[in-house]
Each structure stands twice: as C-alpha cells, then as structure tokens.
Amino acid sequence: xDVPHPEFRPDPSMSRAEMEALQDDIAASARFEDDFPFDARxxxxxxxxxxxxxxxxxxxxxxxxxxDGGESDPPLVAGVDQAFLDERVVSAIVVLRGSEVVERxxxxxxxEFPYIPGLLSFREGGPILDAFETLETxxxxxxxxxxxxxxxxxxxxxxxxxxxxxxxxxxVAKNLLCGVPVEPTDELDAGExxxxxxxxxxxxxxGTVIGYAVQTRQFDTSFRINPVYVSPGHRLSAExxxxxxxxxxxxxxLPEPTRLADEYADAAKAEVxxxxx
Numbered sequence: 001x002d003v004p005h006p007e008f009r010p011d012p013s014m015s016r017a018e019m020e021a022l023q024d025d026i027a028a029s030a031r032f033e034d035d036f037p038f039d040a041r042x043x044x045x046x047x048x049x050x051x052x053x054x055x056x057x058x059x060x061x062x063x064x065x066x067x068d069g070g071e072s073d074p075p076l077v078a079g080v081d082q083a084f085l086d087e088r089v090v091s092a093i094v095v096l097r098g099s100e101v102v103e104r105x106x107x108x109x110x111x112e113f114p115y116i117p118g119l120l121s122f123r124e125g126g127p128i129l130d131a132f133e134t135l136e137t138x139x140x141x142x143x144x145x146x147x148x149x150x151x152x153x154x155x156x157x158x159x160x161x162x163x164x165x166x167x168x169x170x171x172v173a174k175n176l177l178c179g180v181p182v183e184p185t186d187e188l189d190a191g192e193x194x195x196x197x198x199x200x201x202x203x204x205x206x207g208t209v210i211g212y213a214v215q216t217r218q219f220d221t222s223f224r225i226n227p228v229y230v231s232p233g234h235r236l237s238a239e240x241x242x243x244x245x246x247x248x249x250x251x252x253x254l255p256e257p258t259r260l261a262d263e264y265a266d267a268a269k270a271e272v273x274x275x276x277x
Contacts, residue, residue, distance in 0.1 A: 079257025148233035162234025169233030
C-alpha cells in the first residue's frame with residue numbers, strides 16, 4: 001500500500017516546535033466527519049459476554065462494496081499495534097473481511113525517538129507506515145492503538161496516520177490523554193459510552209465532542225473494567241468511531257481488530273527475536 005501523503009511522514013529529527021507545527025497542519029487537513037464508501041451501521045455485532053469473541057456474523061450483512069456478482073462485500077477492517085524489541089519496533093497489521101483474516105504483515109524498524117506525551121506519532125508513526133508499505137490490500141477503515149482527535153492539537157497517532165494514508169481511521173486508547181468526560185465513567189456497563197469534550201488543553205473549541213469513553217466489557221462483580229477512549233482519526237465522526245468500536249467488541253477489553261493486531265505483534269516479535277538468536 002502506498003502512502004499518498006508522504007509529506008506527513010513523521011520525522012524524528014524535527015525540533016519539538018516543528019513537530020507541533022506539523023501536527024497543527026495535520027489537524028487542519030483531517031476530516032472529523034463521516035467520509036467512507038460503506039454502511040457502518042450494517043457492521044455485525046459479536047458476543048459481548050465474558051470469554052466470548054466477536055463472530056462478526058454473516059459477511060453479507062456488512063453492507064460493504066458491491067462485488068462483481070452484485071453482492072455486497074464486507075469492508076476491509078485493519079487493526080494496527082506494535083511490540084518493542086531492544087532498540088527496534090515491530091509494527092503489525094491484521095486485515096479482516098467479516099470474520100476472516102485476509103492479510104497479516106509486519107515490519108521491523110529502528111526506534112528513533114523517545115516516548116513524549118503528545119508526540120507519540122513521531123515515535124511510532126514512521127514504523128507503522130513502514131508496515132503499511134508492505135500491505136497488499138487497502139483497508140476501508142483502520143483501528144489504531146492510540147488516540148486520534150483526543151489530543152492536545154487534535155492530531156494523535158490515529159489522525160496523523162489516517163491523514164498520511166488518507167484512510168478512514170480511529171484511535172482506541174487505554175488512558176485519557178486530554179479532554180473531559182461529561183459524566184463519570186467508573187460505573188459504565190458493557191455497551192455504554194460517555195462523550196469526551198475538549199477543554200482548555202485541547203486546540204478544539206471548548207465543549208467540542210472529540211471522542212467517547214466506550215465500555216467494551218464489564219464484570220457483574222465488584223471488580224470493574226475501565227473503558228477505552230475512542231476518537232476519530234480521519235474521515236470519521238466521533239459518533240461513528242464509537243459505534244464501530246462497539247460493534248467490534250467481543251469477550252475482551254480491546255475491540256477485535258486491535259486485539260488481533262496486538263496478538264500478532266507479540267508473535268512477530270517472538271519470531272524476530274528467534275531469528276536474531
């Protein structure tokens with residue numbers, strides 16, 4: 001898969017001011033509204049009880065693209081995650097069509113930038129684009145492990161990558177980077193969500209809904225699972241990003257695309273480590 005906007009490829013050699021200016025340009029280029037060719041409302045739901053996995057249902061129910069025979073093909077949904085090995089990063093992509101994994105790929109890249117809150121894409125973005133350049137399919141939507149619009153300059157990892165690839169994208173983060181939930185999130189049941197609004201730390205106007213806390217799984221016990229924080233990356237609204245994560249929740253906290261990418265990243269890391277040994 002080509003990177004249609006290489007001018008947005010993260011450059012770890014930039015100064016912090018240059019990185020933040022690039023993020024401002026990316027946010028200005030991002031579209032936080034629905035712009036995709038398939039019917040997101042038709043994506044099937046899997047089981048959401050403990051220990052269950054998403055089945056994604058009948059492929060024809062996805063309401064995707066018209067195939068050669070006039071039938072509707074499910075959209076290609078990709079999950080992206082990474083694993084770290086010494087001074088290298090293993091970037092893994094898993095592509096689903098319905099319940100079928102149609103492609104898996106990974107790339108191994110040098111780690112060239114430290115972790116700095118708000119600048120995650122300059123640490124992880126280049127390696128992710130390396131992996132996309134090995135991908136043969138072109139996903140219709142991509143789930144990233146990180147934030148999208150829930151970011152100080154509205155340009156988290158999912159936004160940066162979504163704009164560079166010009167693909168509908170969303171971010172699924174385990175922790176809230178910025179913004180304020182409009183209601184408490186510690187007593188949510190599976191399937192519930194709470195809007196996250198911009199505050200003074202975010203470049204969006206105060207009160208703008210920049211994402212959602214989405215409860216993907218919950219126990220009926222005193223032990224409670226925290227929600228994930230979902231935000232649009234590019235060519236998706238905040239509401240649709242939350243809907244997609246909800247429809248891809250199974251018996252785990254992570255939605256299936258990123259859960260499978262997380263598993264594959266660990267397997268690829270073990271393979272790379274074994275080759276080195």
